[in-house]
Amino acid sequence: MAQAFTADRVVTPQGTRRAALLLEDGPPGEPRGVIRAVCEPGDLPANAEVIDFGPYALLPGLVDSHVHINQPGRTEWEGFSTATRAAAAGGYTTLIDMPLNCLPATTTVAALEATRDSAAGQCLVDWAAWGGAVADNQADLLPLARAGIAGFKSFLIYPGCDGFSMIDREQLERALPAIAESGLPLLVHAELAGPIERATASLRNTDWRRYATYLASRPDEAELEAIRLMIRLCRRVGFRLHIVHLATAQALPELQAARAEGLPISVETCPHYLHFAAEQIADGSTLLKCAPPIRSVANREALWQGLRDGIIDLVATDHSPCPPAMKCLEEGRFDLAWGGIASLSIALPVMWTGAAQRGFTLQEIARWMSSAPAALAGLSDRAGTLEAGREANFVVFNPEAEFTVTPERLHYRHAISPYMGEMLRGAVEATYLRGEPVYQAGEFIPGPRGCEHRLR
Numbered sequence: 001m002a003q004a005f006t007a008d009r010v011v012t013p014q015g016t017r018r019a020a021l022l023l024e025d026g027p028p029g030e031p032r033g034v035i036r037a038v039c040e041p042g043d044l045p046a047n048a049e050v051i052d053f054g055p056y057a058l059l060p061g062l063v064d065s066h067v068h069i070n071q072p073g074r075t076e077w078e079g080f081s082t083a084t085r086a087a088a089a090g091g092y093t094t095l096i097d098m099p100l101n102c103l104p105a106t107t108t109v110a111a112l113e114a115t116r117d118s119a120a121g122q123c124l125v126d127w128a129a130w131g132g133a134v135a136d137n138q139a140d141l142l143p144l145a146r147a148g149i150a151g152f153k154s155f156l157i158y159p160g161c162d163g164f165s166m167i168d169r170e171q172l173e174r175a176l177p178a179i180a181e182s183g184l185p186l187l188v189h190a191e192l193a194g195p196i197e198r199a200t201a202s203l204r205n206t207d208w209r210r211y212a213t214y215l216a217s218r219p220d221e222a223e224l225e226a227i228r229l230m231i232r233l234c235r236r237v238g239f240r241l242h243i244v245h246l247a248t249a250q251a252l253p254e255l256q257a258a259r260a261e262g263l264p265i266s267v268e269t270c271p272h273y274l275h276f277a278a279e280q281i282a283d284g285s286t287l288l289k290c291a292p293p294i295r296s297v298a299n300r301e302a303l304w305q306g307l308r309d310g311i312i313d314l315v316a317t318d319h320s321p322c323p324p325a326m327k328c329l330e331e332g333r334f335d336l337a338w339g340g341i342a343s344l345s346i347a348l349p350v351m352w353t354g355a356a357q358r359g360f361t362l363q364e365i366a367r368w369m370s371s372a373p374a375a376l377a378g379l380s381d382r383a384g385t386l387e388a389g390r391e392a393n394f395v396v397f398n399p400e401a402e403f404t405v406t407p408e409r410l411h412y413r414h415a416i417s418p419y420m421g422e423m424l425r426g427a428v429e430a431t432y433l434r435g436e437p438v439y440q441a442g443e444f445i446p447g448p449r450g451c452e453h454r455l456r
């Protein structure tokens, strides 16, 4: 029997309207899981088994192209089972795991296989892997590409924890031919050490409990200089460049100009840069430490404008959890605390709260948080939109609901969050993976069904 889902607001690339998702017929008793058609509810086959979500919105399952799952090796920070549980509660159906913080870091095929082993049977939603391009693994890059990673990640500055080396310009130039040959994107943490070292040297004997100290230690110039370097290399070598977690809006004009030249550059920012602002961060609030740092109110509004103008393509969480002690909450010192913000389970409401206030629609949310990250990771043929031929991965979303963030809402390993206590708009009612619920009415459906997307 055919299976179908209807709702008053189905978000598709062509618009948001009352519609039906009709799934492919599968063999009896087998999960079906693929969309056969998006149609008028009146056009469904008479024998279709229909679930009607009424006034709710159906969005394509979200794709988070920037998550630190930390397993194997630092599973006490996070892990596949807890991260994918938080993802399911947050409306995400695919996570792409960053190659660092896990041990071994994903910089060789053997390390990739170790990550695969640790993920097996653990995942509520799908995942894929980024591989690292580090100081000394140029010979591992093409083998990693052939083994099925979605692309590469590099740090132009010390990444904050051991096990993954930063890459300098010379090493990067040695790595780029293989990266270009792979056709996969290079994701870059774009901050250079020079401006940060100069700024930090002038901050000796200052109070590291003050947010202003931390902000001054990581100036806009660190991002700007790194982005300029990457644009020059992209122009010269011709690889796909992706700037992760853009925090400074000052880089937007140069990124826009580089794209106007035809360079294959994409840009990401994160919910925390669009939600918080430096002026509102209390001293000692190390839950808000991340790198690059959260900047001014004016900068935040300019980032929203960057999304509006299409210079910023996508929003990814940079979900980067750690054990609570590493946030140094008692000392409140920004120089000692771990930099990273975890938000997988609430990123959609965080984004919808800010987007709705500024006149954006669910259509744009679906582009920033599903189709654009799916395209970055090479997954457009299976995920990222509600269209015929794609997997029936979707979020049942109540855009009008409001709720207060509490620890019970978080679901990742350590329930700490700078969003705690905030009133947010929009609630995930259910998340479906290949036509089956993985999260519904506050409950997880047992039986891990997530699998790895391999790109080759």
Ligand SMILES: [Zn+2]
Binding pocket: 066, 068, 098, 318, 320
């Ligand atoms: Zn990150």
